[in-house]
Amino acid sequence: MMYSVKELYRPETLTDALAYMAEHPDARPIAGGTDILVSMRKKKPEDVLLVGLQNLQELRGIRRRDDGTVEIGAYNTFTDLANSPIIAESVPMLRTAALAMGGPQIQNAATIGGNVCNGATSADSAPGLFARGAILVLRSAAGERRVPITEFYDGPGRVKRQSGEILVSIELPAYSAAHYGDCYIKFSTRKAMDLALIGCAASCGVAEDGTISDIGIALGVAAPTPIRAVEAENFLKGKRLTADMLEEVGNLALANAKPRDSWRASKAYREQIIRTLARRAVRAAYEMAGGVL
């Protein structure tokens, strides 16, 4: 057959899934399969043990806690994200990202958990989750581990998911500021069925006086993993945004980026896009939070 699968186990509960994963350290969780099946068609990996997560209710749902934390079950498809009123209200940039990813068929299958665990720097959900400082909740038979997403990526296509672990949910800590705004911009050749050449997310908490109290700026495909543009963030914290500052935001965003030359785009061009997207995303997030330039 086209895919070299040794066994597909489809547990009904998370407990069963974790027990199986503990017994089979090589087993790979599969959710929508939109990444793993593509890599298996290229014959790597071969003879895979797959653990299907489709029936695990523990991985479903999107909730907003009283403290404002948004908790997203790992098994939410991009269509689920796009249709969620909680996402639309609390993290609209994730809705933008969900609708920018692949096409409708892929959005119906692919999950946010899979998008993160696949470890691609181009993952459309990653910049938004990085900007918001998402916490990943991983479970294994041994217990639970909470990891900031900024510490989860290990290199291109590699994450620090340990053997036996399943990503259960993703938590977005609340911003305390009076007003919130965010923005995700995906830059790609096509409007659908494409990977980001650069992706940029900005989230912004703005006080009544227009000063920025919380700020997250994150970039996809600007380095081997998604990254936070920390210097640009530090520059903006506690300030009111002005048009003059945007130029600096763009330049500072580059400080943390390591874009590369490839046949898909030159380093110089990627840098130009990073500068431009950072400016535009920050401005859009600030304005959405009621800030006036």
Add this chain to the structure above:
Amino acid sequence: MDKHFVVGQPVERVDAYDKVTGKATYVGDMKFDHLLQGKILRSPYAHAIVKSIDTSKAKALPGVRAVLTYDDVPHIPFTPCGHPLPFDSPLDSLIFEKEVRYVGDTVAAVAADTKEIAEKAISLIDVEYEELPFLLKDEDILAEGAMEIHKDSKNIIGETFTEYGDVEAGLRDADIVVEDEYRSPIVTHAQIETHISIVDIDNHTGKLTFYVSNQVPTIMRERLAYILGLPRRMVRIVKMTVGGGFGGKQEPVYEFINAVLAQACHCPVMLELTREENLSCTRTRPSHYFKLRTGVTKDGKITTRDLYTIRNNGAYASHGHSVVLNEYGQFEGLYPCPNTRFDGKTIYSNQLIGAAMRAYGMPQYCIANESHIDHIARTLGMDPLDFRLKNLYKQGDKRNFGNYYSDHTCGMPQVLEEGLKRIGYREFRENPPADDGPIKYGIGMALSTYQACVFPFSCEMSGARLMLQDDASATLFINCTEIGQGTDTVMAQIAAETLGVPFEWISVVEGDTDLCPADMGAYASRQTYVTGQAVKKATLQCKEQLLERAGVMLERPAEELDTRMGKVIEKATGKELIDMPKVAENMIYHLTEGGTCGYEAGFIPVENVLEYMGSFAKVAVDTETGKVEVLKLVTCMDCGNLINPQTAMGQLTGGSIMSFGFGMMEQVLIDPKTGRVLNDTLLDYKIPTFADVPDIDAQFIHTYDPAGAYGNKALGEPPNITPAAAIHNAVYDAIGVNIPTNPLTPERVYEAIASAKQGKEA
């Protein structure tokens, strides 16, 4: 023109229901007992000698039925080029090569019980290669003493040089000479259905039946017999539903490989290419280089046109130089002038093979030439529209070359009028929109002519047979090839109109060389123009016999009778006299005078016609990213009378989308270090999705050309010519830079803006 009852109606396509419900049978849907799967071993090198091949491990793998190499198959040099006889391309190809000339060239093949076993077996074949230097770039290929990719070829596939008037004097005497260079990328057809065929064998006679996804069944029969060294009677081609051709399936591409496998295994063998193979080792629209020089007077009259072009065709000639000839055929179409020179050559290189692709050289020529025209206008300080109006061909004008085109109709004035109105050209020029931050706006146009067929340069024969049934319905047998354009529907409409019956009374049997008369098939834009006349000719004979019988039954001279929508009528008054089914029944069942009624006709055109078209585009360019948004794309076309307005609109819209992809995002990228295709997936070879398609306003300009069966000219390729060029000129208008290549990727546009800015500052 007479009133038409079926022609001109947007009748539902005859294949619509089957395609939408999934009932249509593509090659991949066919079921056979003991169907084996083929797989090709391809060269990993751009140029190498195959020193030795060890197939023993592959042959030992359980489930492998045959492993074939150069030594096991015929060595008859051939050209796959899907043109009618006589051969007009070099005979430079073999089934398997000993000297491989591009990454993907054929070295060996396997037939096995399953695809997976075949794939595994391929990996078990050991080949020893001796790597050779390879050539990709025009200047290296044409350099003095360059290595010859094919022996004694000097790397030239074909050359054309013609001059009228005195070009050097014209350029010397011109007030202004404008020069431009343009290079188009390699693009490929990216058919949704990858190349696929099944070859079945009659083990008693050895006769091979090819079930194909192909555009030219008649030519396939001749060519495959030649390649395999068989008498033509031993080859039958059955064309199945085709999931896209666009010229890439206008020749045998790999069908001869499963043929030799079927001969070796005595079993049917399927060969289905993967997406990666389809994108990297089938056929392309290869890269063209153009150098244009035009001499004009100060007041904007073109006096001299000079074009030098190189087509870098890849490892084998295939259609090669005839594509350059097609550009030559339209070179004087739009802007005739006294002094013209066309100098074109087609060359070999160590990359994938150039062949036919929709509009055969014209999309790339159109961007090169129409952006050059805009450049001249800007140099003169004229509006590109005014410059065109001053130089455009008008009916009755003389062309140095191309006077073999008939001149019954020319819709170009209406194309311009309608297109300019729909895009709002004059309003835009009078009130140009202000920049919106980093966004700049532009407007542009591109015009073209195109021929219907290849008369008088190559065989243009089409055949049709109409078999009248006992109820005056009829079965139409054609090898006019339905590959999605809607020809089955249109041919049925022509038969129904001619016979005088409702559309539903005609059924079509199509694409089988044992059943249907010869036809040169789906290429150029020929089928409605040529086969349409063959269908009309055969049908008229059936109608004549039916009316004779009706005359006997009605005791009136047949000349006084006609048919209309299933009735025999009195010609003079239109009065209905008798139902046609009654007459047809009488023709068959009459006790003493009964017989059959069926006629076959071949048709060869005696003239070639030109379609006229123009596209008009409005764009917004983000100068910080180079991203181009096409705000509106208008295409107007004079292709004569429409047989079916609905399928015609499908062609015009589909062609516009394909052209948009060519202009904006498609290109096959080759690694200069290895000669390998870098982007052999649909993620990296970017064809537009529906989300990318701009607002398209497609309009037909009505003319009625007496050369066509029912006033029609031709339509298949023309929609793919002007849209990309119009967008190109709109971007030129927005940013003031004529980018000398396509596609207009954001990076390319941004770099053009940035370097223009730097130039200004410096």
